Amino acid sequence: MSAPLPLVAEGLVAGYGAAEQILKGASLCVRPGEIVTIIGPNGAGKSTFLKAVAGLVRLSGGRITVAGQDVTARDATGRARAGLAFVPQEANVFGRLTVAENLSVSGFLDPAATARRVEEQYARYPMLAVKRRALARTLSGGQRQILAMAMGLMSAPSLILLDEPTAGLSPRAADELFEAVIALNRDGLPVLMVEQHAVEALEISHRGYVLVSGRNSAEGPGPALARDPEIRRLFLGG
Amino acid sequence: MDALLQALVNGLLSGSLIAVPAVGFTALFAILRYPSFAVAGYVSVGAFAGWWVNTRFGLGAAPALVMAFIAGGLSGLACEMGALRRLMPSGALTVSIASIAVNLVLENILRFVFGNDLRGFDLPILPDLQWGGVFIGVQQLWNLALAVAVVAAVFGFLMFTRFGRAMRAVADNPDLARLKGIDPRRIAAIAVVLGAGLAGAGGVLLGLDTSIDPMTGYRVLLSVFAAAVLGGLGSVPGAVVGALVLGLAEELALLAVPATYRTAVGFAAILLILTFRPRGLLGEKAV
16 A cells, blocks of 8 residues: 555535534545645535534544544644644734744744744745734735745645635736645645635646535546536536 | 923823733733623732732742732632633623622632731832922832833733744634644633733732722722723733823823812723724724
8 A cells, every 4th residue: 555645535524503514425535746626616515625624613424534644533733733734715814913923823833843944934935034024914915825825834734725725816916826836736745725716726736626515526637627618617607 | 390290200100000900901801802800809819919928928029929920810710710711602791790790709708818907018118209399109110110020021921932922823813823733722721820910910019009908909990991991902012001091191180180080080081092992092903
């Protein structure tokens, strides 16, 4: 058997409160070095899937392994320790803390490595080094997303989960963010993301999953899914 | 002119005393998200703890402050974890009302143990300094120095330590903090010890200034609350600024109105600030 997969999520069932479950047995896996994108119509449970993997939504069924390690019973902190980094769509930086403080506080679990990893983020994203003393809430939308991603990297994750990273960004900032995701992945980090700019996201993805009503509907290589006429008609607006 | 200068000096000195418990109050609010009126009780507990080591063991002001911080912090931890925290699901207003009850309990425990008499710290009486026509008490100057040292220590903790930063992160965005592996319950416990401890230390400073009794904390509660609201609830620098502004306003108002209206200045300050700048002097837009 080869190295364990960065992520295997099988038959996830989850929802908020007593209402009907949003995820009704959705599954996916992320292989080493992959960018995987989840697409689907509104309310399909894409973000819920990501949050369930991160430990922010309680599972009532299913099993999650990270690098071969079963983390199903762990909370969000336990899953962060296991190597998952979840970058939320909104409120993903500490607005009243400086850029430097945002980075160092994100290394809370590993204080010995924090200073070195902050320098790594500055080297990777020089913009953050320039803005290190600025309060995070003064950053532009694109800068904020980069900071949020760099904060995710502070725990030296084995897999990064991005929840609609380009939401609310200008087309140019969105392109830059996709470039950053590609660069990150080229260094070997697997990426699992949910994106509203589905075509662009699938074009840069190794594989994509289509989620409908909380269940898997289709899966395939990213660019192929992006060109599939049926999927274009259903979800991609033409 | 001298009267004005004297009022400014007095305002600065009394404001600095309020600043310490006001920082405690605002730190508690920043993490727990409800205004805890139990700080009045923590102030009194701290005052008696400091007074006890001072009169019983002849220790000076600095050890009394440390003891007050510990006693205030532990009483805060016991009240918060033992009682108030359980009410959290019922909402901030419920916990806030319960904190008034906690204050009454603490106040009466002190009354039961120490009695209702006024008690003074056992420190040498120092003559006032005179500078032109302005009088400054040497003890008051010491109190100012101690207040500055305490607030500076809190700033240092919040700005430069791992747990201080984590505390600010939780205050800013608790959900994101949890994602980063910061346990909000652990941070809340630290914040309670810090906030209630500061209230306790403030009790000693107030006692050094005048005298103490079980109502010491209750008497300054309005000023502490007003200072924190004035500066912006949840903002530590705001609480300091708010306390100094309030101290100055109270003393300056005394130049124009009789001393009986002193308390009214606190209310007037809250009213004015909430009307014209609801988030306070240094407060954030969204609380």
